[in-house]
Amino acid sequence: MTTYDAVYQKWQQDPKAFWANAAELIDWDKKWDEVLDESNPPFYRWFKGGVLNTCYNALDRHVENGRSEQLALIYDSPITNSIQKFTYAELRDEVAKLAGVLASFGVEKGDRVIIYMPMVAEAAMAMLACARIGAVHSVVFGGFASKELAVRIDDAKPKVIMSASCGIEPTRLVPYKPLLDEAINLSTHKPSKTLILQRPQMAAELQSDRDVDWAEAMKTAVSHPCVPVEATDPLYILYTSGTTGMPKGIVRDNGGHAVALRWSMPNVFNTNPGDVYWAGSDVGWVVGHSYIVYAPLLTGCTTILFEGKPVGTPDAGVYWRVISDHSVKTFFTAPTAIRAIKREDPNGLEIKKYDLSTFEALFVAGERCDPDTLLWSEKQLQIPVIDHWWQTESGWPIVANCLGIEQLPVKPGSACKPVPGYDVQVLRPDGTQAGPNEIGDIMVKLPLPPSCLPTLWNNDKRFIDAYLSFHEGYYSTADAGFFDQDGYLSIMGRTDDIINVAGHRLSTGGMEEVLAAHSDVAECAVVGVADSLKGEVPVGFMVLKSGVDRDHQEIVSECIQMVREQIGPVAAFKQALVVQRLPKTRSGKILRGTIKKIAEKQEYRMPATIDDPAILTEIHDDLKTIGYG
């Protein structure tokens, strides 16, 4: 039996004992009454009755236990040419003061705070300050537009919003404050205060006594102690794309989250207290929450917060420069980023410029890692390159090669085996288990392990409808895939209308809602089409209302602009077409899957229920005009 099998079996034999043991790595104000409360299925709660504070576990306890002078956070920003370093003591002090600012605004345990910020150290501080006082943060990615922010404001109903004057993209400054003002204007719920970090690159106008200058507030702030919360109290809400324009508010609790993340660092990532860990993501995504902020700090590591891009800030060597400068041991990024680097530096010349002797493993996730990208990275870096699969909903890896338990042989194209804690199964539509190499729905048997979503924010019904109503007793991941004969899982794609653009999770349904609102559009479809850099990009198809006699290109440009303005530039919605008709089944369902296959030049079977097969030829011809099909 391999070590991995032994650990997996140990979990299987007694999950509660397994997680109770893992929970010993967390400091509790009061131990739990029950490891797992199963009294109200399908709602399961971990560490019920336990009391702790996540910020205490991430900062204060390390200061108290000999790590006060160790670096906790390094902010490395090639885009502004600056680096800032914070020891655990310094970070704790900054966060305690920021928590004092929030408290002075009347923020209390259970209140929500939205954080809409670029990748600056203060974004991580903001999250930790909320955790310190038991407030529930909800970080909104900076690449989302006002309307998306407004939807989240109305759902989370924050007392305060923390933001900054601007974000910095390679070709432009992104003024955040006007976007924030517009969002508050659009939303029904209004925050009582906004705290604005003025960045030197662009100042924001603070209009009323609602807007408070971050630096000014910090000058007179009184440090706030950690507020004990229940293990089952929410730590944060993170909105993620669903099948409609209304995102799902993923809830993360305090206790289970801390336990699972702390366990994952040594066991999945082979990273221990004192090591330097870098996740090249954004705090607006789950990877940023879990592996820029919480897991490394809960573990007593040094974490890196990077403001830049894999290429162009200034070059394709920047990732290797950061790893070398800060002695990074473990690095986590999206395959897209590696593809971008590989495109500019195919022979890895930039890699050879740096001393990467501390670099032990590269982890990739967020989208499917194509074998070429994995093999190229292995060849260039000569270290293990580990694909692993998870979701915003889980908050930590579901399937991985658990490097800290045992390094299993890598099979390119597969994310490896289920992480202890997850009973992953591939099911057929009738609920029976698929055989080896047979594609089916990837499901996780309930109860889910600690850190996974206990529900959706204020929406138990949607939680059940969206995740638990497919096969009784199972959570649906909405991914399709297969186990091979050795128990390795390959993830082949989503079963819903979510697409993955440069590692960013987006809803084509949400984009369709925007297009459908154009006054000339009668109906529309958006499909994700394979892209050699971003994995997938959205392409829109619009059928115009009868009698519309305008220039098609003008309408296309307006539609592209609408998606950019209403969802945000991150949607990367740059290609759309006016078509005469959309292919549908006789019952009226648009054949998006078939359109995707035509665009990707894949073989497709003529759907038996198609309304009019001639439409497929029309769509093929239309796609050729924009370089597809």
Ligand code: COA
């Ligand atoms: N604030 C404002 N705008 C943002 C933004 C932010 N935080 N992040 C991205 N955008 C904008 C970009 O400026 C770009 O706008 P444009 O259409 O005007 O050029 C658009 O959103 C798309 O951005 P991006 O996805 O970054 O694409 P890109 O073409 O600029 O860069 C890559 C391509 C591959 C370099 C980039 O996608 C990348 O670094 N990917 C890695 C993603 C990642 O780490 N994801 C984390 C998941 S684990």
Ligand code: AMP
């Ligand atoms: P997110 O919630 O943004 O992390 O996106 C989760 C989705 O991204 C998953 O449901 C998958 O569709 C996809 N994904 C994440 N990691 C991988 C991976 N390693 N391989 C294939 N798909 C992945």
